[in-house]
Amino acid sequence: MSRFAKFAWLVLGYNVLVILWGAYVRATGSGAGCGSHWPLCNGEIIPRSPTVETLIEYSHRLTSGLAALLVLAMLIWAFRAFPRKHIVRFGALMSMVFMVLEALVGAGLVLFEQVADNVTMARAVWMAAHLLNTFILLGWITLTAWWASGGSRFALRGQGSAGWGVFGALFLMTLIGMSGAVTALGDTLLHLGAIEKNPLVGETLLALRIYHPTLAIGIAVYMILVLTNLALARPSPTILRLALGFNGLYLAQLGLGALNVWLKAPVWMQLVHLLITDILWIMLVVLSASLLANQPQARAIVQEPKASITP
Ligand code: HEM
Structure with a gap:
């Protein structure tokens, strides 16, 4: 397996961990740990005197930020390692598109306060849309890794x-x-x-x-x-x-x-x-x-x- 393929599978595995941590944020009601601020956390770049909820939400932002950087690195690497019109390039590009959308959905959840103990039907729609985008994002990263492995x-x-x-x-x-x-x-x-x-x-x-x-x-x-x-x-x-x-x-x-x-x-x-x-x-x-x-x-x-x- 090429080094790029190994990297792509690693990016996939890391994204699964970030998704699990996102579920932990929801399950512990920590989604408002940074207030309704995004990308700042309670108006600060690094929160001072954080609560447990702030630590959970802030660490999700850091780990998901790293996930976005890894997908960006995968995109740049794919464009350097594979020729024009190669399917791996397309997979990496689509992964980046849905990573950007994922960040926008995450930001929307916080900015529109669809988190913590908010009880509205709109939140149910946000949750379903978030899961849909997560599935599509995982799907594209999977395809990128699969094609790079010879699929x-x-x-x-x-x-x-x-x-x-x-x-x-x-x-x-x-x-x-x-x-x-x-x-x-x-x-x-x-x-x-x-x-x-x-x-x-x-x-x-x-x-x-x-x-x-x-x-x-x-x-x-x-x-x-x-x-x-x-x-x-x-x-x-x-x-x-x-x-x-x-x-x-x-x-x-x-x-x-x-x-x-x-x-x-x-x-x-x-x-x-x-x-x-x-x-x-x-x-x-x-x-x-x-x-x-x-x-x-x-x-x-x-x-x-x-x-x-x-x-
Ligand atoms: C292959 C079949 C299934 C799949 C793919 C599936 C998938 C899921 C997903 C994606 C969630 C949301 C997780 C989250 O956002 O944190 C969920 C939640 C849940 N599912 Fe399933 N599910 C399946 C079968 C079932 C069955 C048969 C039951 C009950 C008999 C069940 C009970 C629950 C419950 C109680 C929750 C809410 C608590 C939680 O998040 O874990 N699921 N499921």
Whole structure:
């Protein structure tokens, strides 16, 4: 594996850690630790006499700032190491675009005070949008690392029903994630004792929590049937391993989700549930890219010369 590819996987791993720390900020109600100031923290570059909430929020800003710098370094390196129009350059560029958007969403959360014990429907929309952008950002970093490690590029056209199957899996996974983010908000507000601040919205958010597990369980059927079928129709050792691994981990995540509910979503369990989600998402992105790159026509073209030798 090239040094660039190793670096790209490292950037991906580091971003997952930053995401987990971001969830810790939310789960501990520390999002207003720097007041409604951004990028300054309580009007200061380095907070003096910080509270625990300030330390948690400030360290998230520092670690996510480093994540942005790492993605920028990956972009510059990609443009130096790969020729014009190379797919790795495109992946690194898209990673940078969604990193900038991620920073803007994070800044928006703070500036519009959609943090700590704020109980509004607008916050639920922000949470879902934040998760969507995080997924897309992780997706592009994953693709950059995957392509730099020798993964083939793929065309979106001419994929037939397989294309729709893959698109469906990615879309449904995003839907589960976004519904999870709303569920996490309900649980956080409950833990912070904030429901009473706005009982109508608070109770609605608590009632919405049922949709996330329902969706996750229902979608399991799609994931297992469609991904297994696609993997068997377009097999390669990587595809078969990824499909098996993804489906197994997805089923395990259903169990962890149930445990999460049973334990009443303690912070550590929220982090474990989110870590598994990120791993599932990364596996699904690589599986999707591999499936789309492994078109039967493409394989037939490669095999054609051999076939013509045999009498
Ligand atoms: C493969 C299926 C699943 C995926 C990908 C998934 C994903 C997620 C995500 C992304 C969050 C938001 C995490 C955050 O923002 O911190 C979440 C939250 C949550 N999920 Fe799931 N989930 C799945 C299945 C389930 C199931 C089956 C249950 C319950 C039976 C469940 C229960 C919860 C609960 C209680 C929360 C809120 C507390 C927390 O943040 O951990 N999940 N889930």
